[in-house]
Amino acid sequence: APLPPPKEVLQEAIQVIHKINRYHSIDLYDEVRELYAEYTGIESWRIWIQPSSDLFFEEIYLRYVPYGGSIVAPYPSYYLFEEQMKFLGFNVERVELSLPSFTLDVNKYLRQLKYAGYIDNPNNPTGKLIVNRECIEKLSRSGKPLIIDESYYEFCKYTVVDLVRRYPRLSILRSFSKAFAMAGARISILICGDEIAKGFHHDIVAYRVSTPSLAMAKAALMNRWYVEELVDMILENRRYLEEELKNLGLEVFESCTNFILVDTKVPNIVKRLRSNGILVKDLSETLGQGFIRVSVGLREEIDQFIHVLRRIIKGN
Known part of the structure; x- marks a missing residue:
């Protein structure tokens, strides 16, 4: 969380x-x-x-x-x-x-x-x-x-x-x-x-x-009030993250959890994100090259992730 x-x-x-x-x-x-x-x-x-x-x-x-x-x-x-x-x-x-x-x-x-x-x-x-x-x-x-x-x-x-x-x-x-x-x-x-x-x-x-x-x-x-508040925040941030990823032209799979499956189609995307201090789950061996699972974080974390990802995609 x-x-x-x-x-x-x-x-x-x-x-x-x-x-x-x-x-x-x-x-x-x-x-x-x-x-x-x-x-x-x-x-x-x-x-x-x-x-x-x-x-x-x-x-x-x-x-x-x-x-x-x-x-x-x-x-x-x-x-x-x-x-x-x-x-x-x-x-x-x-x-x-x-x-x-x-x-x-x-x-x-x-x-x-x-x-x-x-x-x-x-x-x-x-x-x-x-x-x-x-x-x-x-x-x-x-x-x-x-x-x-x-x-x-x-x-x-x-x-x-x-x-x-x-x-x-x-x-x-x-x-x-x-x-x-x-x-x-x-x-x-x-x-x-x-x-x-x-x-x-x-x-x-x-x-x-x-x-x-x-x-x-x-x-x-x-x-349990805090659980409801945390879930509401994560669901709102998930919608925001989904829109930002779609704006980058990426394939985003609908989720009902606190993470999102994304097909970036970018080679070595996990390694390139890690070199910028961002950790995501590598699914290249499971689903194919470019697939990652992204956990939904705070709004500022999402913005930083999108900023780095946009730079990687533009330079790809």
Whole structure:
């Protein structure tokens, strides 16, 4: 996020630092679960918190997928997902998104779904919703464990979180790293169907998250006004960034997240931007030369980015 959370959240972390020599009360973990239950309208026993989405992937896939087994995922997708699956000893069965709309062929996905699946929705790096409710229900009826990554929910407001009550092996992944502006606190949320939820060991999971992170999460959920303000600012700046990029003659893909996919058609664009102090995600190997993912920042950051990009394009 381009801005940190407000003082109401940061002060909670500062206060508990003075007690960092002690383990946190398990009640603090459950208080955050209760607050997130209020936020989502889902029962708190279905909600689990970990310091990384990676740990949820491990918990679920190691439970259901044999070593060397396959996990189905869209391509392109969250860039670290395939790396972690390979590290755990799994294969990733790619289902390529259809161009130019970047949609997912659900029937093809279902045919490849032997053990378990993952779908980021909205998708990273395209910024698009690639499946709808009907598609997710169709996949969930297969009975295979399925994780739907809704890390960008606050920006798109599209969710299927209520479906966890109907499908015991469906899980919804959420994050405090984006709209809650707490990436460094490392807080991920999993909202689960019956079978997945009951597979977690409460006392083990509850002590994995640090005391400052839990205290900040509690304060954030009690002060959600700042999340709405931050999202509104980012959406407004996203529209501004889209227009500025289009004015440069670039192909800009519609996004419902806090980033934009852009086809600059400029060779070595990432390296040239980096030499000017600007960092973007390089997608040349994934989508082709010139493709980048640009995070939406503050207005002055956008202006600086456009200024540098315009100079590069003119000199190309």
